[in-house]
Amino acid sequence: MTHLSVVPGVLYLVPTPLDFGCLTDGEVPAPITQCLPGDTLAIAAQLTHWISENAKSTRAFLKRVEALNGLAAPLQAQHIAELPRQAHKKGDHAPATSSDNEARTLLAPALLGHDMGLVCEAGMPAIADPGSSIVRAAHSMNLEVRPLAGPMSLMLALAASGLNGQDFAFVGYVPQDPAQRSKRLRELEAVALKTGQTQILIETPYRNAALLQALLQTLHPHTRLAVSCGLSLPRQSSRSALLSEWKSRGLGAQLPLNLPAVFLIGR
Template identity: 45%
Template sequence: MPGTLYLIPNTLGQNETVSPAAALATVIPQEVQALTARLDYFIAENAKTTRAFLKLIDAAQSLAKPLQEIQIAELNVNTASAALPALLAPLLAGQDAGLISEAGVPAVADPGANLVRLAHAQGIQVRPLVGPSSLLLAVMSSGLNGQSFAFNGYLPTDAEQRGKRIKALELRSRQEQQTQLFIETPYRNSAFLEALANACQPGTLICVATDLTLATESIRTQTAAKWKAALAAGKHPDFHKKPTVYLFLAQ
């Protein structure tokens, strides 16, 4: 009988204001910690990040095996489709495994989705576990439409193409009253917010949600016009190199 593929949520970053165990408890349920601790095979976006997460788990729930004996296979954007069956081979042999992202929940804005699809095709049970999702937390806290929203991932880095894409999505947002979500490489946060403020109509509401679940968390929603004025005055959010989710809703 095949093993189970558990979709294990990771933290959204390290909260250094409290102890590791206390920080973990605020975002990862105890039952999820205990289940993670008993696994000895993980498929991870980043092995180093996963080892750091397992050290946090070990501080709260002793791992079933020493960390150096736990197998971690990497699955990232560079992993070829032909390599996926080998990642599931231990599960087909009866071993349980955990799929874990670099941050937040796996298989959402994450290369793990293809592995989950293959697991279903091969008759492997897939079990999602409860944990933090920056996208849903951002929707919840934005004050924008939570009945209809779309995640668009990364927009083009070329300024002209990015502007056109923003305007197209703003039109869709206005017509359907649909909240649009985006993420960006953290070191490009300032440029991305400027692009949103400049491309959107003055009354479009823009939310910037940074460092969700952390002590440095910041969430702010205001019109594009207000963002544009703040940026022109040199008042940028404190989000340089910090994970940030962007949302807008056209009025």
């Protein structure tokens, strides 16, 4: 008897809209087609196995997909596995035996022939969000990895900043302690001014105002600061100016800092 070998599934990196958890009461989300192309939505509709940062946000995303494309399986029949809590708190970008082994377990359905989707709450998985351990494991298991087109706040903010888009670095979060935060900001500014490399950082929305205030107090007047808030949302706003102008024009007061934001330092 001839046994047919199973063709492994593909791991799709599925971007999601940037508005999850950001809309106020009564605010209606924009049509999902405004931020995700048809091909991405069509592939997402055909997947039935998911690795997710948050199962609740994934189900909310699939409901929006379902409104346009019929799902291959009803929402209640979708297989949604969450990334380990450790990946949420400390990230999973550093190679580690535990996270890579857990990732292989989560990818087991792909070895049985199921295409799988990797998703985060908003934006592109594994970029400023957990998921890189899944991608590493997929490559080591000889699974095909296909990133799909969709919104990525870091790149949108960089494009809107007027800063160097040829040489840039995403540095993630800065310390919360005021003294350590100021020290880190001065280090990033020094790199930006010396090399011309744009420094990109983020913060939890409820600490955005504190970070902006620290930037205004720490950076030199001739340093350029750009801030983009609520990208792709109805209240989105991007501002880019020399630090002296931020202070003289009161630009910070014009920003919806309660929304997710990206901060950029350069020259």
